[in-house]
Amino acid sequence: MVASDPYGLPPSRPEDYQSMSLDTVRRRWDQKADRWDADLADEHCHLNEDGGHERFIETAAAIVTTRVEFCRRHALVDLGCGTGLVLARFIGEFAEGIGVDISRRMLVAAEQKRLPRCRFLEGNGFELARFVNGAGAVLSRGILLSHYGDRWAAVLYREVHDALVPGGFALLDFLNADARSLFPSNPANKTYFSSEQMERMGRDAGFAVSRALGETGHRVRIILLERSE
Numbered sequence: 001m002v003a004s005d006p007y008g009l010p011p012s013r014p015e016d017y018q019s020m021s022l023d024t025v026r027r028r029w030d031q032k033a034d035r036w037d038a039d040l041a042d043e044h045c046h047l048n049e050d051g052g053h054e055r056f057i058e059t060a061a062a063i064v065t066t067r068v069e070f071c072r073r074h075a076l077v078d079l080g081c082g083t084g085l086v087l088a089r090f091i092g093e094f095a096e097g098i099g100v101d102i103s104r105r106m107l108v109a110a111e112q113k114r115l116p117r118c119r120f121l122e123g124n125g126f127e128l129a130r131f132v133n134g135a136g137a138v139l140s141r142g143i144l145l146s147h148y149g150d151r152w153a154a155v156l157y158r159e160v161h162d163a164l165v166p167g168g169f170a171l172l173d174f175l176n177a178d179a180r181s182l183f184p185s186n187p188a189n190k191t192y193f194s195s196e197q198m199e200r201m202g203r204d205a206g207f208a209v210s211r212a213l214g215e216t217g218h219r220v221r222i223i224l225l226e227r228s229e
Contacts, residue, residue, distance in 0.1 A: 009028060009031060009032075011187070011189055012025075012028060012147075012189055013189065014149065014189050014190075014191075017147050017148045017149065017152070018148065018149050018151065018152070020124075020126070020152075022102055022124060025102060026102045026103055026104070029082075029101075029102065029103035029105075029106060030103050030104065030105040030106070031105075032103075032106075033082075033083065033103060033105035033106045033108070033109050034105075034109075036082055036083050036106065036109070037083050037085065037109070040053055040085065046185055049183060049184070049185050049219060050183060050218055050219040050220065052143075052173065052218075052219060052220040053141060055214065055218070055220070055222075056086075056141045056171070056173055056220075056222060057086070057089055057141075059171065059213055059214070059222050060086070060089075060090065060139055060171050061089075061090075063169065063171065063224065064090065064093050064137075067169070068093070070136060070167065071093045071094050071095075071136055071137065072093070072094065072095060073095055073136065074094060074095055074134075074135065074136020074137065074165060074168070075094060075095055075096045075097065075098055075134065075135045075136055075137075076090055076091065076093075076094040076096070076097045076098070076135070076136065076137050076138075076139065077097075077098045077099075077100060077128070077132055077135045077137065077138045077139070077163065078097065078098070078099045078100065078139055078140070079100050079125045079128065079138050079139070079140035079144065079160070079172075080100070080101055080125055080140050080141075080142045080144045081099030081100060081101045081106070081107075081110060081120070082101060082103070082106045082109075082110070082142065083106055083109040083110050083113075084099050084109070084110030084111075084113055084115060084118070084120070085141075086139050086141050087099050087110070087115055087118055088113060088115055090139070091115055091116060091117060091118055094117075094136065094137070095117070095136075096117045096118070096119075097115065097117060097118035097119075098118070098119055098120075098121060098132060098135070099118060099119070099120040099121070100120075100121050100123055100125050100128065100132065101120070101121075101122065101123075101125075102122065102123065102124060102125075103122075104122055107120045107122055125140075125144065125156065125159070126148070126152055126155050126156055126159060127159065128156075128159040128160060128162075128163045129158075129159045129162035129163045132163045133162070133163055134163075134165050135163050135164055135165065135168060136164070136165060136167075136168050136169075137164075137168060137169055137170065137171075138160050138163060138164065138168075138169075138170040138171075138172075139170070139171050139172075140170070140171070140172040140173070141173055142173070143173055143174055143175055143190070143220060144156070144172065145172060145173075145174045145191070145193065145198075146174050146175040146190045146191045146192065146193065147190065147191075148191075149191040150191060150193075150197075153174075153191075153193070153201060154201050154204070154205070156172075157201050157202055157204070157205035157207070157225070158205045158206075160172070160205075160225065161205045161206050161207060161225070161227060164227045165227070166227055166228060166229045167226075167227060167228075167229040168226075168227045169209075169224065169225060169226045169227070170223075170224075170225040170226075171213075171222055171223070171224055171225075172222070172223050172225070173220050173221065173222045173223075174192075174193045174198060174220065174221060174222075174223065175190055175191065175192045175193065175219065175220060176192065176193070176194075176195070176216070176218060176219060176220060176221045177192035177193055177194045177197075178194060178195070178216050178217075179216065179217050179218060179219050180192050182217060182219070183219045185219070195212030195216070195221060195223075198210070198212055198221075198223045199211060199212055199223070202223060202225050205225075206227075206228075207225045207226060207227060207228075208226055208227065208228035208229075209224065209225065209226035210223065210224075210225055210226075211223070211224045212224075
Protein backbone atom coordinates (compact mmCIF):
# COMPACT_ATOMS: atom_id res chain seq x y z
CA MET A 1 0.00 0.00 0.00
CA VAL A 2 1.37 3.40 -1.01
CA ALA A 3 1.39 6.00 1.78
CA SER A 4 -0.43 9.22 1.01
CA ASP A 5 1.00 12.71 1.34
CA PRO A 6 -0.40 15.29 3.82
CA TYR A 7 -3.22 16.05 1.36
CA GLY A 8 -4.34 12.44 1.22
CA LEU A 9 -2.91 12.04 -2.28
CA PRO A 10 -0.50 9.32 -3.35
CA PRO A 11 3.09 10.59 -3.61
CA SER A 12 3.75 12.45 -6.84
CA ARG A 13 5.54 10.52 -9.57
CA PRO A 14 8.71 12.10 -10.97
CA GLU A 15 7.90 10.68 -14.39
CA ASP A 16 4.72 12.77 -14.58
CA TYR A 17 6.75 15.95 -14.19
CA GLN A 18 9.69 14.83 -16.31
CA SER A 19 7.43 13.77 -19.20
CA MET A 20 5.39 16.97 -18.86
CA SER A 21 2.14 15.08 -18.18
CA LEU A 22 0.57 18.41 -17.37
CA ASP A 23 -3.02 17.19 -17.03
CA THR A 24 -1.90 14.82 -14.28
CA VAL A 25 0.22 17.49 -12.58
CA ARG A 26 -2.60 20.04 -12.89
CA ARG A 27 -5.15 17.75 -11.23
CA ARG A 28 -2.78 17.16 -8.34
CA TRP A 29 -2.28 20.87 -7.64
CA ASP A 30 -5.99 21.60 -8.12
CA GLN A 31 -6.69 19.29 -5.19
CA LYS A 32 -4.35 21.29 -2.93
CA ALA A 33 -5.74 24.73 -3.70
CA ASP A 34 -8.41 24.96 -0.99
CA ARG A 35 -5.90 24.33 1.81
CA TRP A 36 -2.86 26.10 0.42
CA ASP A 37 -3.07 29.46 2.18
CA ALA A 38 -4.02 27.95 5.52
CA ASP A 39 -1.15 25.48 5.36
CA LEU A 40 1.41 28.15 4.56
CA ALA A 41 0.10 30.18 7.49
CA ASP A 42 0.70 27.21 9.83
CA GLU A 43 4.27 27.23 11.13
CA HIS A 44 4.02 23.49 11.85
CA CYS A 45 2.98 22.56 8.31
CA HIS A 46 5.42 20.47 6.26
CA LEU A 47 5.54 23.28 3.70
CA ASN A 48 7.29 25.48 6.26
CA GLU A 49 10.00 23.08 7.31
CA ASP A 50 13.19 25.07 7.93
CA GLY A 51 11.30 28.29 7.21
CA GLY A 52 11.62 27.99 3.43
CA HIS A 53 8.68 30.23 2.52
CA GLU A 54 9.51 33.02 4.95
CA ARG A 55 13.20 33.00 4.03
CA PHE A 56 12.28 33.32 0.36
CA ILE A 57 10.11 36.35 1.11
CA GLU A 58 12.83 37.95 3.24
CA THR A 59 15.48 37.34 0.57
CA ALA A 60 13.28 38.74 -2.20
CA ALA A 61 12.46 41.80 -0.11
CA ALA A 62 16.14 42.51 0.44
CA ILE A 63 16.86 42.25 -3.30
CA VAL A 64 13.89 44.43 -4.26
CA THR A 65 14.95 47.22 -1.88
CA THR A 66 18.22 47.54 -3.80
CA ARG A 67 16.29 48.05 -7.08
CA VAL A 68 13.41 50.30 -6.06
CA GLU A 69 13.26 52.55 -9.14
CA PHE A 70 13.84 49.66 -11.54
CA CYS A 71 11.02 47.61 -9.99
CA ARG A 72 8.58 50.53 -10.10
CA ARG A 73 9.01 50.71 -13.87
CA HIS A 74 8.61 47.01 -14.61
CA ALA A 75 6.40 43.98 -14.21
CA LEU A 76 6.81 41.19 -11.68
CA VAL A 77 6.14 37.61 -12.77
CA ASP A 78 5.21 35.11 -10.06
CA LEU A 79 6.08 31.80 -11.70
CA GLY A 80 4.12 28.89 -10.28
CA CYS A 81 2.13 31.52 -8.43
CA GLY A 82 -0.37 29.21 -6.76
CA THR A 83 -2.79 31.37 -4.78
CA GLY A 84 -0.80 34.55 -5.40
CA LEU A 85 0.93 34.89 -2.03
CA VAL A 86 4.20 36.18 -3.48
CA LEU A 87 2.39 38.68 -5.71
CA ALA A 88 0.33 39.86 -2.75
CA ARG A 89 3.52 40.63 -0.85
CA PHE A 90 5.39 42.42 -3.67
CA ILE A 91 2.89 44.00 -6.07
CA GLY A 92 3.24 47.33 -4.26
CA GLU A 93 6.85 47.53 -5.45
CA PHE A 94 6.18 46.89 -9.16
CA ALA A 95 4.29 48.48 -12.05
CA GLU A 96 2.16 45.36 -12.54
CA GLY A 97 2.04 41.70 -11.60
CA ILE A 98 1.58 38.55 -13.67
CA GLY A 99 0.82 35.25 -11.97
CA VAL A 100 1.49 32.09 -13.99
CA ASP A 101 0.35 28.62 -12.96
CA ILE A 102 -1.04 25.44 -14.52
CA SER A 103 -3.66 24.93 -11.78
CA ARG A 104 -6.96 26.61 -12.56
CA ARG A 105 -8.17 26.23 -8.97
CA MET A 106 -5.03 27.87 -7.61
CA LEU A 107 -5.56 30.77 -10.02
CA VAL A 108 -9.20 31.15 -9.02
CA ALA A 109 -8.09 31.49 -5.40
CA ALA A 110 -5.50 34.09 -6.46
CA GLU A 111 -8.03 36.05 -8.53
CA GLN A 112 -10.43 36.18 -5.58
CA LYS A 113 -7.87 38.27 -3.68
CA ARG A 114 -8.40 41.09 -6.20
CA LEU A 115 -4.80 42.18 -6.08
CA PRO A 116 -4.26 45.58 -7.73
CA ARG A 117 -2.61 45.71 -11.16
CA CYS A 118 -2.38 41.90 -11.33
CA ARG A 119 -3.47 39.44 -13.97
CA PHE A 120 -3.25 35.67 -13.96
CA LEU A 121 -2.36 33.30 -16.77
CA GLU A 122 -3.02 29.59 -16.89
CA GLY A 123 0.00 28.19 -18.66
CA ASN A 124 3.15 26.12 -18.70
CA GLY A 125 5.99 28.06 -17.09
CA PHE A 126 8.49 26.09 -19.15
CA GLU A 127 7.22 28.08 -22.13
CA LEU A 128 7.26 31.35 -20.20
CA ALA A 129 8.91 33.50 -22.85
CA ARG A 130 6.12 32.65 -25.33
CA PHE A 131 3.52 34.59 -23.37
CA VAL A 132 5.54 36.87 -21.06
CA ASN A 133 8.30 39.24 -22.12
CA GLY A 134 9.71 42.47 -20.83
CA ALA A 135 9.44 41.53 -17.16
CA GLY A 136 11.67 43.24 -14.63
CA ALA A 137 11.66 40.32 -12.22
CA VAL A 138 10.63 36.68 -12.00
CA LEU A 139 10.06 35.18 -8.57
CA SER A 140 9.35 31.48 -8.14
CA ARG A 141 8.75 30.10 -4.66
CA GLY A 142 7.73 26.44 -4.54
CA ILE A 143 10.82 24.40 -5.58
CA LEU A 144 9.57 24.25 -9.17
CA LEU A 145 13.08 23.27 -10.28
CA SER A 146 13.16 20.31 -7.89
CA HIS A 147 9.75 19.02 -9.00
CA TYR A 148 10.78 18.81 -12.66
CA GLY A 149 14.45 17.78 -12.43
CA ASP A 150 17.70 18.52 -14.24
CA ARG A 151 16.56 18.58 -17.85
CA TRP A 152 13.65 20.93 -17.30
CA ALA A 153 15.60 23.12 -14.88
CA ALA A 154 17.92 24.07 -17.74
CA VAL A 155 14.90 24.84 -19.95
CA LEU A 156 13.34 26.99 -17.24
CA TYR A 157 16.52 29.02 -16.83
CA ARG A 158 16.50 29.88 -20.54
CA GLU A 159 12.81 30.78 -20.51
CA VAL A 160 13.27 33.06 -17.51
CA HIS A 161 16.27 34.71 -19.16
CA ASP A 162 14.31 35.45 -22.31
CA ALA A 163 11.26 36.74 -20.39
CA LEU A 164 13.34 39.39 -18.58
CA VAL A 165 14.34 42.83 -19.79
CA PRO A 166 18.07 43.66 -19.80
CA GLY A 167 19.04 44.26 -16.19
CA GLY A 168 16.14 42.14 -14.94
CA PHE A 169 16.54 39.57 -12.18
CA ALA A 170 15.04 36.32 -10.95
CA LEU A 171 14.91 34.37 -7.70
CA LEU A 172 14.05 30.67 -7.80
CA ASP A 173 14.29 28.20 -4.94
CA PHE A 174 15.46 24.59 -4.99
CA LEU A 175 16.03 21.64 -2.69
CA ASN A 176 19.61 21.74 -1.47
CA ALA A 177 21.67 18.59 -2.05
CA ASP A 178 24.22 19.65 0.55
CA ALA A 179 21.61 19.48 3.34
CA ARG A 180 19.51 16.55 2.13
CA SER A 181 20.25 14.31 5.12
CA LEU A 182 19.65 17.01 7.74
CA PHE A 183 15.85 17.18 7.68
CA PRO A 184 12.98 14.72 8.23
CA SER A 185 11.35 15.67 4.95
CA ASN A 186 13.65 14.08 2.39
CA PRO A 187 11.44 12.99 -0.52
CA ALA A 188 12.91 10.53 -2.97
CA ASN A 189 10.62 11.80 -5.74
CA LYS A 190 12.21 15.26 -5.92
CA THR A 191 15.52 16.43 -7.41
CA TYR A 192 18.12 17.91 -5.08
CA PHE A 193 20.64 20.30 -6.60
CA SER A 194 24.01 21.54 -5.44
CA SER A 195 24.63 25.28 -5.51
CA GLU A 196 27.38 24.66 -8.07
CA GLN A 197 24.87 22.99 -10.43
CA MET A 198 22.43 25.85 -10.08
CA GLU A 199 25.07 28.50 -10.69
CA ARG A 200 26.50 26.66 -13.70
CA MET A 201 23.08 26.31 -15.34
CA GLY A 202 22.51 30.01 -14.85
CA ARG A 203 25.74 30.88 -16.62
CA ASP A 204 24.94 28.40 -19.40
CA ALA A 205 21.57 30.12 -19.89
CA GLY A 206 23.32 33.45 -20.44
CA PHE A 207 22.86 35.18 -17.09
CA ALA A 208 25.54 37.69 -16.15
CA VAL A 209 25.06 36.83 -12.46
CA SER A 210 24.17 33.38 -11.17
CA ARG A 211 24.65 33.04 -7.43
CA ALA A 212 23.21 30.69 -4.82
CA LEU A 213 21.96 32.49 -1.70
CA GLY A 214 21.37 31.30 1.83
CA GLU A 215 23.36 29.18 4.22
CA THR A 216 24.59 25.81 2.96
CA GLY A 217 22.76 24.03 5.79
CA HIS A 218 19.29 25.13 4.73
CA ARG A 219 16.94 22.56 3.23
CA VAL A 220 15.93 25.00 0.49
CA ARG A 221 18.27 27.51 -1.08
CA ILE A 222 17.67 30.29 -3.61
CA ILE A 223 19.39 31.10 -6.88
CA LEU A 224 19.76 34.77 -7.87
CA LEU A 225 19.92 35.33 -11.61
CA GLU A 226 20.59 38.67 -13.26
CA ARG A 227 20.35 39.39 -16.97
CA SER A 228 23.08 41.63 -18.34
CA GLU A 229 22.26 45.24 -19.12
